[in-house]
Amino acid sequence: MGYALKETEFRYRAYTEKGEWQKGSLTTNKNISIHEGSNVFHYGQALFEGLKAYKTKTGKTQLFRPDLNFIRINEGLRRLVAPELPEDLFFEAIIEVVKANQDDIPEYGKGQSLYIRPFVIGQGMNLGVKPSDEYLFSVFCAPVGTYFAGGLQALEFVTTDYDRASANGTGQVKVAGNYAASLYPRSLAKKEGYAGVIYLDPLTHSKIDEVGAANFFGITHDNVLVTPRSSSILPSITKKSILYIAEHMLGMKVEERPCFIDNVDEFKEAGACGTAAIITPIKSITHKGKVTQFGEGNVGPTVKKLYDTLVGIYYGDIEAPEGWIQEIK
Numbered sequence: 001m002g003y004a005l006k007e008t009e010f011r012y013r014a015y016t017e018k019g020e021w022q023k024g025s026l027t028t029n030k031n032i033s034i035h036e037g038s039n040v041f042h043y044g045q046a047l048f049e050g051l052k053a054y055k056t057k058t059g060k061t062q063l064f065r066p067d068l069n070f071i072r073i074n075e076g077l078r079r080l081v082a083p084e085l086p087e088d089l090f091f092e093a094i095i096e097v098v099k100a101n102q103d104d105i106p107e108y109g110k111g112q113s114l115y116i117r118p119f120v121i122g123q124g125m126n127l128g129v130k131p132s133d134e135y136l137f138s139v140f141c142a143p144v145g146t147y148f149a150g151g152l153q154a155l156e157f158v159t160t161d162y163d164r165a166s167a168n169g170t171g172q173v174k175v176a177g178n179y180a181a182s183l184y185p186r187s188l189a190k191k192e193g194y195a196g197v198i199y200l201d202p203l204t205h206s207k208i209d210e211v212g213a214a215n216f217f218g219i220t221h222d223n224v225l226v227t228p229r230s231s232s233i234l235p236s237i238t239k240k241s242i243l244y245i246a247e248h249m250l251g252m253k254v255e256e257r258p259c260f261i262d263n264v265d266e267f268k269e270a271g272a273c274g275t276a277a278i279i280t281p282i283k284s285i286t287h288k289g290k291v292t293q294f295g296e297g298n299v300g301p302t303v304k305k306l307y308d309t310l311v312g313i314y315y316g317d318i319e320a321p322e323g324w325i326q327e328i329k
Protein backbone atom coordinates (compact mmCIF):
# COMPACT_ATOMS: atom_id res chain seq x y z
CA MET A 1 0.00 0.00 0.00
CA GLY A 2 3.05 2.28 0.28
CA TYR A 3 2.10 5.66 1.69
CA ALA A 4 -1.32 4.55 3.04
CA LEU A 5 -1.42 3.02 6.52
CA LYS A 6 -4.67 1.16 5.77
CA GLU A 7 -7.63 1.18 3.42
CA THR A 8 -10.86 2.88 4.42
CA GLU A 9 -14.43 1.71 3.88
CA PHE A 10 -16.24 4.54 2.11
CA ARG A 11 -15.60 6.49 -1.07
CA TYR A 12 -17.75 8.93 -3.04
CA ARG A 13 -18.57 8.63 -6.75
CA ALA A 14 -20.36 10.98 -9.11
CA TYR A 15 -20.80 10.83 -12.88
CA THR A 16 -21.66 13.15 -15.74
CA GLU A 17 -24.78 12.78 -17.83
CA LYS A 18 -24.73 14.58 -21.18
CA GLY A 19 -21.70 16.53 -19.98
CA GLU A 20 -23.31 17.71 -16.73
CA TRP A 21 -22.16 16.56 -13.29
CA GLN A 22 -24.85 14.72 -11.34
CA LYS A 23 -25.08 14.39 -7.56
CA GLY A 24 -23.11 11.36 -6.39
CA SER A 25 -23.15 9.05 -3.39
CA LEU A 26 -21.01 7.04 -1.00
CA THR A 27 -20.12 3.45 -1.79
CA THR A 28 -18.06 0.71 -0.17
CA ASN A 29 -17.03 -0.74 -3.54
CA LYS A 30 -13.30 -0.18 -4.06
CA ASN A 31 -13.39 -1.32 -7.66
CA ILE A 32 -14.38 0.68 -10.70
CA SER A 33 -15.66 -1.23 -13.72
CA ILE A 34 -15.42 0.77 -16.94
CA HIS A 35 -15.23 0.22 -20.68
CA GLU A 36 -11.92 -0.99 -22.14
CA GLY A 37 -12.06 1.87 -24.65
CA SER A 38 -12.09 4.51 -21.88
CA ASN A 39 -9.91 7.55 -22.57
CA VAL A 40 -8.18 7.16 -19.19
CA PHE A 41 -6.58 3.88 -20.30
CA HIS A 42 -5.28 5.09 -23.65
CA TYR A 43 -4.93 8.85 -23.76
CA GLY A 44 -4.57 9.58 -20.08
CA GLN A 45 -7.53 11.82 -19.40
CA ALA A 46 -7.01 11.65 -15.64
CA LEU A 47 -6.48 14.30 -13.02
CA PHE A 48 -6.10 14.16 -9.25
CA GLU A 49 -5.89 16.31 -6.15
CA GLY A 50 -4.53 15.73 -2.68
CA LEU A 51 -5.45 17.28 0.65
CA LYS A 52 -5.58 16.18 4.27
CA ALA A 53 -7.93 16.17 7.24
CA TYR A 54 -6.33 16.71 10.65
CA LYS A 55 -7.56 16.01 14.18
CA THR A 56 -6.92 18.80 16.66
CA LYS A 57 -6.09 18.47 20.35
CA THR A 58 -9.74 19.18 21.21
CA GLY A 59 -10.98 16.47 18.83
CA LYS A 60 -12.12 18.68 15.96
CA THR A 61 -11.58 17.56 12.37
CA GLN A 62 -10.27 20.20 10.00
CA LEU A 63 -9.19 20.69 6.40
CA PHE A 64 -6.36 22.97 5.28
CA ARG A 65 -7.26 25.42 2.47
CA PRO A 66 -9.56 23.04 0.52
CA ASP A 67 -10.87 26.02 -1.48
CA LEU A 68 -7.51 26.10 -3.27
CA ASN A 69 -7.77 22.41 -4.21
CA PHE A 70 -11.18 23.17 -5.68
CA ILE A 71 -9.81 26.00 -7.80
CA ARG A 72 -6.86 23.88 -8.93
CA ILE A 73 -8.87 20.80 -9.90
CA ASN A 74 -10.99 22.95 -12.19
CA GLU A 75 -7.92 24.53 -13.76
CA GLY A 76 -6.78 21.00 -14.51
CA LEU A 77 -10.15 19.94 -15.88
CA ARG A 78 -10.17 22.90 -18.26
CA ARG A 79 -6.70 21.86 -19.46
CA LEU A 80 -8.02 18.32 -20.10
CA VAL A 81 -11.20 19.57 -21.83
CA ALA A 82 -13.25 17.85 -19.13
CA PRO A 83 -16.32 19.40 -17.46
CA GLU A 84 -15.53 21.54 -14.42
CA LEU A 85 -16.85 20.42 -11.04
CA PRO A 86 -19.50 22.46 -9.24
CA GLU A 87 -18.29 23.73 -5.87
CA ASP A 88 -21.09 22.04 -3.90
CA LEU A 89 -20.33 18.64 -5.46
CA PHE A 90 -16.60 18.91 -4.75
CA PHE A 91 -17.15 19.81 -1.10
CA GLU A 92 -20.00 17.37 -0.56
CA ALA A 93 -17.79 14.53 -1.77
CA ILE A 94 -14.90 15.46 0.51
CA ILE A 95 -17.01 16.12 3.59
CA GLU A 96 -19.08 12.94 3.13
CA VAL A 97 -15.97 10.82 2.72
CA VAL A 98 -14.24 12.30 5.77
CA LYS A 99 -17.34 11.89 7.92
CA ALA A 100 -18.05 8.35 6.75
CA ASN A 101 -14.46 7.29 7.50
CA GLN A 102 -14.04 9.35 10.66
CA ASP A 103 -12.93 6.37 12.75
CA ASP A 104 -9.88 6.15 10.51
CA ILE A 105 -8.73 9.75 11.01
CA PRO A 106 -5.53 9.40 13.05
CA GLU A 107 -5.78 10.95 16.49
CA TYR A 108 -3.93 14.14 17.40
CA GLY A 109 -0.31 13.84 18.40
CA LYS A 110 0.89 11.05 16.13
CA GLY A 111 2.01 13.26 13.26
CA GLN A 112 -0.48 11.45 11.06
CA SER A 113 -3.50 12.62 9.09
CA LEU A 114 -6.20 11.46 6.70
CA TYR A 115 -5.03 11.89 3.11
CA ILE A 116 -7.91 12.66 0.76
CA ARG A 117 -7.59 11.86 -2.91
CA PRO A 118 -10.18 13.38 -5.28
CA PHE A 119 -9.80 12.38 -8.94
CA VAL A 120 -11.55 12.64 -12.29
CA ILE A 121 -11.23 10.22 -15.21
CA GLY A 122 -12.65 10.17 -18.71
CA GLN A 123 -14.51 6.91 -19.34
CA GLY A 124 -16.72 5.21 -21.92
CA MET A 125 -15.90 3.79 -25.36
CA ASN A 126 -13.64 6.32 -27.04
CA LEU A 127 -11.16 4.99 -29.58
CA GLY A 128 -10.38 8.27 -31.31
CA VAL A 129 -8.16 10.88 -29.66
CA LYS A 130 -10.78 13.28 -28.35
CA PRO A 131 -12.24 14.25 -24.97
CA SER A 132 -14.53 11.66 -23.36
CA ASP A 133 -18.29 11.90 -23.43
CA GLU A 134 -18.53 10.60 -19.84
CA TYR A 135 -16.60 11.30 -16.64
CA LEU A 136 -16.26 9.91 -13.15
CA PHE A 137 -15.40 12.07 -10.13
CA SER A 138 -14.40 10.08 -7.08
CA VAL A 139 -12.94 10.80 -3.66
CA PHE A 140 -11.31 8.21 -1.46
CA CYS A 141 -9.03 8.53 1.55
CA ALA A 142 -6.48 6.75 3.69
CA PRO A 143 -4.71 7.52 6.96
CA VAL A 144 -1.06 8.38 6.33
CA GLY A 145 2.15 9.09 8.18
CA THR A 146 5.04 10.93 6.61
CA TYR A 147 5.62 10.76 2.85
CA PHE A 148 9.40 10.55 2.86
CA ALA A 149 10.30 7.96 5.49
CA GLY A 150 11.86 9.24 8.69
CA GLY A 151 9.80 12.31 9.66
CA LEU A 152 11.65 15.63 9.79
CA GLN A 153 14.88 14.18 8.55
CA ALA A 154 17.07 15.87 5.96
CA LEU A 155 17.32 13.89 2.71
CA GLU A 156 19.66 13.72 -0.27
CA PHE A 157 18.48 14.55 -3.81
CA VAL A 158 20.06 14.42 -7.24
CA THR A 159 19.30 16.37 -10.42
CA THR A 160 18.07 14.47 -13.46
CA ASP A 161 18.44 14.99 -17.22
CA TYR A 162 14.82 13.88 -17.64
CA ASP A 163 11.84 16.23 -17.48
CA ARG A 164 8.55 15.51 -15.75
CA ALA A 165 6.72 18.00 -17.93
CA SER A 166 7.49 20.27 -20.87
CA ALA A 167 7.76 24.06 -20.74
CA ASN A 168 4.28 24.69 -22.12
CA GLY A 169 2.85 21.28 -21.32
CA THR A 170 0.86 20.04 -18.34
CA GLY A 171 3.33 20.67 -15.52
CA GLN A 172 1.01 23.19 -13.87
CA VAL A 173 -1.83 20.71 -13.40
CA LYS A 174 -2.05 17.37 -11.60
CA VAL A 175 -2.49 15.32 -14.77
CA ALA A 176 -1.75 11.63 -14.18
CA GLY A 177 0.66 11.43 -17.14
CA ASN A 178 3.16 13.77 -15.48
CA TYR A 179 3.62 11.19 -12.75
CA ALA A 180 3.96 8.27 -15.17
CA ALA A 181 6.77 10.29 -16.77
CA SER A 182 8.43 10.76 -13.39
CA LEU A 183 8.66 7.09 -12.37
CA TYR A 184 11.74 6.23 -14.40
CA PRO A 185 13.98 9.14 -13.30
CA ARG A 186 12.78 8.51 -9.73
CA SER A 187 13.75 4.85 -9.96
CA LEU A 188 17.23 5.75 -11.25
CA ALA A 189 17.77 8.16 -8.35
CA LYS A 190 16.52 5.60 -5.83
CA LYS A 191 18.87 2.98 -7.24
CA GLU A 192 21.77 5.37 -6.57
CA GLY A 193 20.60 5.83 -2.99
CA TYR A 194 18.92 9.24 -3.25
CA ALA A 195 15.51 10.09 -1.77
CA GLY A 196 14.39 11.50 -5.12
CA VAL A 197 15.16 13.78 -8.05
CA ILE A 198 15.43 17.50 -8.60
CA TYR A 199 13.81 18.49 -11.90
CA LEU A 200 15.37 21.37 -13.78
CA ASP A 201 13.42 23.69 -16.06
CA PRO A 202 12.77 21.75 -19.28
CA LEU A 203 13.87 24.52 -21.67
CA THR A 204 17.37 25.30 -20.40
CA HIS A 205 18.09 22.76 -17.65
CA SER A 206 19.75 25.54 -15.69
CA LYS A 207 17.13 26.33 -13.03
CA ILE A 208 15.51 24.25 -10.28
CA ASP A 209 11.87 23.42 -11.00
CA GLU A 210 10.67 20.82 -8.51
CA VAL A 211 11.76 18.17 -6.02
CA GLY A 212 9.99 15.09 -7.37
CA ALA A 213 6.30 15.68 -6.66
CA ALA A 214 7.03 18.55 -4.27
CA ASN A 215 7.97 22.21 -4.73
CA PHE A 216 11.43 23.58 -3.89
CA PHE A 217 12.37 26.44 -1.60
CA GLY A 218 15.68 27.74 -0.33
CA ILE A 219 16.82 30.12 2.40
CA THR A 220 19.62 32.46 1.28
CA HIS A 221 22.60 33.37 3.46
CA ASP A 222 20.86 36.66 4.29
CA ASN A 223 17.67 34.83 5.27
CA VAL A 224 15.43 35.41 2.24
CA LEU A 225 13.03 32.59 1.40
CA VAL A 226 13.20 31.92 -2.34
CA THR A 227 11.03 29.65 -4.49
CA PRO A 228 11.34 29.17 -8.24
CA ARG A 229 8.93 30.65 -10.74
CA SER A 230 8.42 28.52 -13.85
CA SER A 231 5.70 27.46 -16.28
CA SER A 232 6.30 23.77 -15.60
CA ILE A 233 5.91 23.78 -11.81
CA LEU A 234 2.77 22.53 -10.11
CA PRO A 235 1.58 25.50 -8.03
CA SER A 236 1.75 24.02 -4.55
CA ILE A 237 -0.74 25.15 -1.93
CA THR A 238 1.85 24.30 0.72
CA LYS A 239 4.41 26.55 -0.99
CA LYS A 240 1.90 29.39 -1.23
CA SER A 241 1.23 28.95 2.49
CA ILE A 242 4.94 28.83 3.37
CA LEU A 243 5.53 32.08 1.48
CA TYR A 244 2.74 33.68 3.52
CA ILE A 245 3.98 32.24 6.83
CA ALA A 246 7.55 33.38 6.15
CA GLU A 247 6.52 36.91 5.20
CA HIS A 248 3.64 37.59 7.58
CA MET A 249 4.29 35.37 10.57
CA LEU A 250 8.09 35.05 10.67
CA GLY A 251 8.92 38.51 9.30
CA MET A 252 11.15 37.19 6.51
CA LYS A 253 11.69 38.54 3.03
CA VAL A 254 10.38 36.26 0.29
CA GLU A 255 11.08 36.05 -3.45
CA GLU A 256 9.71 34.01 -6.34
CA ARG A 257 12.39 33.98 -9.01
CA PRO A 258 14.66 31.62 -10.93
CA CYS A 259 16.93 29.42 -8.79
CA PHE A 260 19.96 28.58 -10.93
CA ILE A 261 21.37 25.16 -10.18
CA ASP A 262 24.93 26.43 -10.70
CA ASN A 263 24.28 29.00 -7.98
CA VAL A 264 22.54 26.66 -5.54
CA ASP A 265 25.10 27.42 -2.84
CA GLU A 266 23.36 30.80 -2.49
CA PHE A 267 21.13 28.82 -0.10
CA LYS A 268 22.17 27.88 3.41
CA GLU A 269 19.01 25.81 3.89
CA ALA A 270 16.63 24.17 1.43
CA GLY A 271 13.45 22.15 1.54
CA ALA A 272 10.79 20.32 -0.42
CA CYS A 273 7.15 21.10 0.29
CA GLY A 274 3.75 19.69 -0.52
CA THR A 275 0.67 18.23 1.16
CA ALA A 276 2.30 14.80 1.26
CA ALA A 277 5.92 15.93 1.78
CA ILE A 278 4.80 18.62 4.32
CA ILE A 279 8.24 20.24 4.64
CA THR A 280 11.11 17.89 4.01
CA PRO A 281 14.53 19.40 4.66
CA ILE A 282 17.04 18.89 1.85
CA LYS A 283 20.38 17.66 3.14
CA SER A 284 22.17 17.89 -0.19
CA ILE A 285 21.71 18.27 -3.93
CA THR A 286 24.06 16.44 -6.26
CA HIS A 287 24.39 17.99 -9.71
CA LYS A 288 26.82 16.60 -12.31
CA GLY A 289 28.76 14.95 -9.50
CA LYS A 290 29.06 18.10 -7.37
CA VAL A 291 27.44 17.86 -3.93
CA THR A 292 26.06 20.97 -2.23
CA GLN A 293 25.05 20.62 1.41
CA PHE A 294 22.34 22.55 3.24
CA GLY A 295 21.50 23.09 6.90
CA GLU A 296 24.90 21.60 7.77
CA GLY A 297 23.48 18.24 6.70
CA ASN A 298 20.60 18.51 9.13
CA VAL A 299 17.35 20.42 9.64
CA GLY A 300 18.30 24.09 9.59
CA PRO A 301 16.71 26.53 12.07
CA THR A 302 14.58 28.37 9.50
CA VAL A 303 13.24 25.22 7.87
CA LYS A 304 12.44 23.93 11.36
CA LYS A 305 10.58 27.15 12.23
CA LEU A 306 8.57 26.98 9.00
CA TYR A 307 7.78 23.33 9.65
CA ASP A 308 6.67 23.95 13.24
CA THR A 309 4.43 26.85 12.20
CA LEU A 310 2.85 25.02 9.27
CA VAL A 311 2.25 21.82 11.23
CA GLY A 312 0.96 23.86 14.19
CA ILE A 313 -1.63 25.37 11.87
CA TYR A 314 -2.54 21.98 10.38
CA TYR A 315 -3.37 20.56 13.82
CA GLY A 316 -4.96 23.68 15.28
CA ASP A 317 -2.15 24.44 17.76
CA ILE A 318 -1.31 27.75 16.07
CA GLU A 319 -3.98 30.18 14.97
CA ALA A 320 -4.35 30.06 11.19
CA PRO A 321 -4.54 33.10 8.94
CA GLU A 322 -8.15 33.93 8.11
CA GLY A 323 -9.91 31.41 5.86
CA TRP A 324 -7.22 28.71 5.91
CA ILE A 325 -9.06 26.17 8.05
CA GLN A 326 -12.39 24.51 7.36
CA GLU A 327 -13.83 22.51 10.21
CA ILE A 328 -15.84 19.40 9.40
CA LYS A 329 -18.75 19.06 11.81
Ligand SMILES: *Cc1c(COP(=O)(O)O)cnc(C)c1O
Nearest residue numbers: 213214215234236237238274275
Ligand atom coordinates in the same frame (compact mmCIF):
# COMPACT_ATOMS: atom_id res chain seq x y z
C1 LIG B 1 0.78 18.03 -5.64
C2 LIG B 1 2.13 18.47 -6.05
C3 LIG B 1 2.89 19.39 -5.31
C4 LIG B 1 2.44 19.90 -3.97
O1 LIG B 1 1.27 20.66 -4.03
P1 LIG B 1 0.43 20.91 -2.70
O2 LIG B 1 -0.73 21.70 -3.16
O3 LIG B 1 1.29 21.67 -1.77
O4 LIG B 1 0.07 19.57 -2.17
C5 LIG B 1 4.10 19.81 -5.82
N1 LIG B 1 4.59 19.34 -6.98
C6 LIG B 1 3.90 18.43 -7.71
C7 LIG B 1 4.47 17.96 -8.99
C8 LIG B 1 2.65 17.97 -7.26
O5 LIG B 1 1.99 17.07 -7.97
